[in-house]
Amino acid sequence: MLTAQEALLRLKQGNLRFTSGETNYRQVLSHQERADLAEDQHPFAIILGCSDSRVPAEIVFDQGLGDLFVIRVAGNVVAPSQVGSVEFAAEQYSCPLVVVLGHSHCGAIQATINALTNPNTPPSANLMSIVNRVRPSVEILMQTELKDDLSKLSKHAVRSNVFASVNQLRHGSAVLESLIAKGQLKVIGAEYSLESGEVEFFDF
Numbered sequence: 001m002l003t004a005q006e007a008l009l010r011l012k013q014g015n016l017r018f019t020s021g022e023t024n025y026r027q028v029l030s031h032q033e034r035a036d037l038a039e040d041q042h043p044f045a046i047i048l049g050c051s052d053s054r055v056p057a058e059i060v061f062d063q064g065l066g067d068l069f070v071i072r073v074a075g076n077v078v079a080p081s082q083v084g085s086v087e088f089a090a091e092q093y094s095c096p097l098v099v100v101l102g103h104s105h106c107g108a109i110q111a112t113i114n115a116l117t118n119p120n121t122p123p124s125a126n127l128m129s130i131v132n133r134v135r136p137s138v139e140i141l142m143q144t145e146l147k148d149d150l151s152k153l154s155k156h157a158v159r160s161n162v163f164a165s166v167n168q169l170r171h172g173s174a175v176l177e178s179l180i181a182k183g184q185l186k187v188i189g190a191e192y193s194l195e196s197g198e199v200e201f202f203d204f
Contacts, residue, residue, distance in 0.1 A: 004186035014062035049101035075108025102162040
């Protein structure tokens, strides 16, 4: 059983291996390894990340099958199904750490900026359900000087959106709040750079 700090260190070490090109990750398992995983899993961390094809958590953190409980949704937003997934993993597998993983050049952030700056051409109703969850993180920034530089706005909005998701997980679930209060769970944010491959962690 790892502590949250030990789990975080393991993620940091894995990302360092990934960026240095010295990975341990193996996609090919032996028959026995597959059989063992079929019986049970023991993930040491929960990753709530974006669906972006360039940010696969297992590869970014150089972890193998069964190591991470990964929840992916465009914009790494938090809706009831995501909260329920986190609750399940935290209780069922005693995962001590949740990382909300945003990333640079996020399409969901850009879709939200587009929807706010072009209100006469809204996205589909389904995409709008994601935009509406990202919207508060972008709207508050559009009230600053960032509104005049959409590139900078997008960069700041990525982190603002991660913070919002972290806050929702910390305070939007009685199950998670209880685990956090007992010191059994820690929820933090992080941002992955598409350019460098590095993950920057922050604990708001």
